[in-house]
Amino acid sequence: MSVLTLPAQPAQATAPAPVPWQRMLWVTWRQHRAMLIGLTSVLAAVAVFLLIAGLDVHHAYTALTACRPVNSNACAALNTHFNDAYWPMGNTVDIFMNLTPVLIGMFTGPAVLARELETGTFRYAWTQGIGRVRWTIAKLTLLAVVITILAWAFSQLFDWFFDPIMDFEAMSIVASKGVFDTRGIDFAAWTLVAFAIGACLGMLIRRIIPAMAATLGVYLGLDLLSWLVLREDYPVAIDTTDANLFNGPSTPSSPWVLRTWTVGHTNWWRYIPASRFWPMQFIESGWLLVLAIALIAATVWLVRRRAA
Amino acid sequence: MNVIETRELGKSYGKTWALRDCTVAVPEGRLAALVGPNGAGKSTLMNLAVGLSLPTTGTVTVLGMSATAPAVLHDIAFLAQDAPVYKNLSVADMLHLTKNLNWKFDYAQAKARLADLGIPLKKKTGKLSGGQQTQVALTLALARRPRLLVLDEPLAALDPLARQDFMATVMTAMADDGVSVLFSSHALADLERVADFVIVLGNGELRIAGDTDELLAEHRLLTGPAAEADRLAGLLEPVQVKRAEAQAHLLVRTGGPTGQKPVPPGWEAHPVGLEELVLAYLRPTNIKSSSAGSRTELTDVTR
Numbered sequence: 001m002s003v004l005t006l007p008a009q010p011a012q013a014t015a016p017a018p019v020p021w022q023r024m025l026w027v028t029w030r031q032h033r034a035m036l037i038g039l040t041s042v043l044a045a046v047a048v049f050l051l052i053a054g055l056d057v058h059h060a061y062t063a064l065t066a067c068r069p070v071n072s073n074a075c076a077a078l079n080t081h082f083n084d085a086y087w088p089m090g091n092t093v094d095i096f097m098n099l100t101p102v103l104i105g106m107f108t109g110p111a112v113l114a115r116e117l118e119t120g121t122f123r124y125a126w127t128q129g130i131g132r133v134r135w136t137i138a139k140l141t142l143l144a145v146v147i148t149i150l151a152w153a154f155s156q157l158f159d160w161f162f163d164p165i166m167d168f169e170a171m172s173i174v175a176s177k178g179v180f181d182t183r184g185i186d187f188a189a190w191t192l193v194a195f196a197i198g199a200c201l202g203m204l205i206r207r208i209i210p211a212m213a214a215t216l217g218v219y220l221g222l223d224l225l226s227w228l229v230l231r232e233d234y235p236v237a238i239d240t241t242d243a244n245l246f247n248g249p250s251t252p253s254s255p256w257v258l259r260t261w262t263v264g265h266t267n268w269w270r271y272i273p274a275s276r277f278w279p280m281q282f283i284e285s286g287w288l289l290v291l292a293i294a295l296i297a298a299t300v301w302l303v304r305r306r307a308a
Numbered sequence: 309m310n311v312i313e314t315r316e317l318g319k320s321y322g323k324t325w326a327l328r329d330c331t332v333a334v335p336e337g338r339l340a341a342l343v344g345p346n347g348a349g350k351s352t353l354m355n356l357a358v359g360l361s362l363p364t365t366g367t368v369t370v371l372g373m374s375a376t377a378p379a380v381l382h383d384i385a386f387l388a389q390d391a392p393v394y395k396n397l398s399v400a401d402m403l404h405l406t407k408n409l410n411w412k413f414d415y416a417q418a419k420a421r422l423a424d425l426g427i428p429l430k431k432k433t434g435k436l437s438g439g440q441q442t443q444v445a446l447t448l449a450l451a452r453r454p455r456l457l458v459l460d461e462p463l464a465a466l467d468p469l470a471r472q473d474f475m476a477t478v479m480t481a482m483a484d485d486g487v488s489v490l491f492s493s494h495a496l497a498d499l500e501r502v503a504d505f506v507i508v509l510g511n512g513e514l515r516i517a518g519d520t521d522e523l524l525a526e527h528r529l530l531t532g533p534a535a536e537a538d539r540l541a542g543l544l545e546p547v548q549v550k551r552a553e554a555q556a557h558l559l560v561r562t563g564g565p566t567g568q569k570p571v572p573p574g575w576e577a578h579p580v581g582l583e584e585l586v587l588a589y590l591r592p593t594n595i596k597s598s599s600a601g602s603r604t605e606l607t608d609v610t611r
Contacts, residue, residue, distance in 0.1 A: 023408035030401060031394070119395075123388035124445075127358050128409035129452065131378040135409070305362065 020130065024138030032143060035108060039147070043154050050093070054161035057086050061164035082168060090165035094178045097158055101151065101190035102219040108147055109198015110211035112139060113303065117206040126303070136303045140199055140296045144192055151191035159183050166252050174272050174280060175256030177227050184278070189285035189292075194219050196295035203302045226284065232258050234283045236276040240269050309336050309372065311456045311488040312357055316366035319352050325512050326352040330366070332507055332517045334490065339482060341503035342492040343586055348509040350492040351389060354460045357490065358386040371455060382411060385449035386458045390465065391442045395434030399444055402433055406448040418451035425473075439470030446474065450481050457481065459491045463498050471498060500582050508589045515589040520582060527585055530558040532575035540572060548588035559588045 029036070064082050067075035113136070116122035126132035159182065171179045180186060198215040205211040237258055246257060246269065253274040260269050272280065312334040319327045327349040334340045342350050355361040356368050359375045373380045393402055399422060407413040422429065425443050433441055442462055449457060457478070463471050479502065481487045493499055506523060508515040516523070527547070532540070537556035541549055546558040559580060562571075571577045580588075 017411070020408075027405060027408050030397070030405065119392065120388065120390065121392045121394055123360060123386065124392045124394075125409070126360060127381060127384070127386040127388075128406065129382050129411050130409045131381055133378065306360075 017134075019134045019138050021138060021142075023130075024135070025142060027135075028139050028142045032112070032139075035111065036143075036146065039104065039108065040150065043150060047154065047157055050157050050161045053089065053093075054157075057090070057161065057164050060086060061168065064168075086165060087169065090162060091178075093158075094162060094165075094182065097155075097162075097182045097187075098178060100154075101187065101194045102216055102223075104147060104151060104191050105194020105196075105198045105219060106212045106215045108143065109195045109200075110202035110205075110208050110215060112143065112199050112202060113299065114202035114206055114208045114211050117203075118208060133300060133304050136300045137296075140196075140299060144195055144292070144296065147195050148188050148192045152185065152188035155182055155187035158187075170250035170254065171252060172250070172254040172256055172274065173252050173277050174274055175254070179252070180231075180277075180280070181227075184281040185285045186281055189288040190223070193222070193288045193292045193295070196292040196299075197222075200295045200299045200302070203299050203306075231280070231284070234272075234280055236279050236283070237270050237272050240271065241266050243267065243269075245269070245271070245273075310334060310369075311336050311338075311371055312340075312490060313369040314353075314356075314366065315368075317353070317356060317363055317368050318365035319349075319356060319361065320364045327356070327509075328512050330509075330514045332514055334488070334505055334507070336488050337482075337486060338505040339478070339489045339491060339499075339503050340505035340507060341496070341499040342490060342507045342509065343496050343499070344494065344509035344515075344590065346494055347511075348494075349512040350494075350509055351460055352512075353509065354386070354458055354490070354492060358384055358458055360386075383455040384458060385452045385454035385456075387442075387445050387449050387460060387462050389460045389462075391438075391445040391462065393433045393441055393445055393448075396432060398430055398432050399427055399436070400429040402444060402448060403429070406451070410452050412453055414451045414453055418447050421447045421450075421477075438465035439467060439473075442466060442470070442474060443477075446477060450477070450487075453485065454487060457487050457489045459489065461492055461494065463493060463495070475502065496583050496586055503582075506582065506586065508586050510590045523585060524580065524582065526561050527580050528560055528562045528571075528577040529580050529584070530560055530571065530575045530577055531555055532558075532572070536572075536574070540575070543572075548591070559585070 060078075060082050064075070064078045067078050069075070113122075116125055122132075125135060128135070162179070162182070166173070166176075166179055173179050173183065181190065194215065197218050198211065201214045201218065202208065202211040205214060245255060248254075255271040255273045258270045258272065260267060262268065310333040312332070314330050314332050317327060317330040318325060330349075330353065342353065344350055352361070356363055357370055357375055359370075359377075359380065362376060368375045370380050371383055394405070397405065403415070403418055403422075406418075407415055419429075422444070425440070425447075427436065427440050427444060433444055436444065442465060446459075446462070459478070462474060466474060475498075478489060478491075482489060491499060491503070504520050505518070506520050507517040530540070530544075530546075532555065534551050534554055534556040537549060537551060537558065540546075541558060544558065544560045544562075546560045548557075548559040550557040550559075562577070
């Protein structure tokens, strides 16, 4: 006689059964392990590069900053060498780093649902006892968490790699997009939102390649919107008449001057000091997180009401 | 109890109605054949029954619950057309996957059946033959211990031998576990001997549905002189009229709701086969469907 491997837990009409996370963990891993292993491998390969190059950069920068007297020819030579050898490389890596969230999102998000729809396997997946709503919630949540953690870890390594270059070029941690977007928790938040955009568009468009292209477009639009419009309006700016704040040499801790105006004979500045870096990070990551959750909820809703 | 009950069920895609005004009830314990040509609305009806799509009009109740209730999937197993399985997964992985996606799953039964079928667990399902893929999908579906098994054109990709195996498995499940089955096919021959309930769809509309035995008992093929065909047709409201040179064949519903009709003098009555009956309803000579009612109405043929 055959034996049921698990006791039947009938879904009560009144209390819906919870999402069986442990089972869905296996399902998600089995079905998306190729993607996850691929993503981890690529990030790991880049990480090895960042580690090797980073040691080199740190070594050169330590030598440069330790060089005395500062105005000597020897120090000038070190300065030129650092500028020629590491700044272009660092800058290129930084540009790629700014695009990494959307690349991760494009290659992970759309396939989750669009592949099921393209191959017809959704007819299998969505008629199993667990139900398609739980299936979608579990898959998207688990993948989102893993991808966000990977992105966060990767960005920490990049930050370490980029510190000397940021210092050398005196890029402000609040004003420079290339720095702010890749530091703290912002990079992870952007990666999460890119994944959510991809997943939602995959369900909406139902085909992987067009959904990938649409993900890129939507992401870049959102990125520009936040950079050019929203970020200046985060409630962290300060108004001042103290000109001394902006007189010193540029450093990563330089403030971000948003605008200046004159009232009578007094000059006013509106600026974001570097000390507001973390509030800004939390504000931006906060709305990105809310947006990502909303997109995932919208995706679940689309799956639920989908007309086959 | 009825395993499936639809009431004025309709589904439209834009302006096209894939299924319209379908009211039908399938009793428990039957092998119900859903027949009709390609594009008749069979898959639409099945997708509605398993909750994959939502009705545009009307309702569909499965096992006493709304087809969209999440709990209903607990007791329904669906085998979609072309047996979709993940082609990159091994048979063993499909087994684990299905086990993890269901609250109840008879792992031992599934494994034993696959062993009986000689299907290697380590092989990728994409590398199996079409017949084996269908068998894997059926095994997984039955291991869920469903009360209702919904099969959408499962035989299409199978050779005759595999068809026989498939049917044998389905019949065994019905006999052993009391599973009810809704089975669609565009080739009635597959189901003629086993279906005890028939639903005929044509062009998105329900043409006729009922117990096979009752339907066969109610219908007769009348053969007689062609000259009298029109007069008789006006009287008997035949489903289908066929004329040869001197003879006419009228497929008539002699019994049923309208009462038993006597065979007119000079005419011979023959029993009809299921295939003949279904084809008559699919290709009626004198049929007009009413857009208001769910039932097809037969019109007078006196012209």
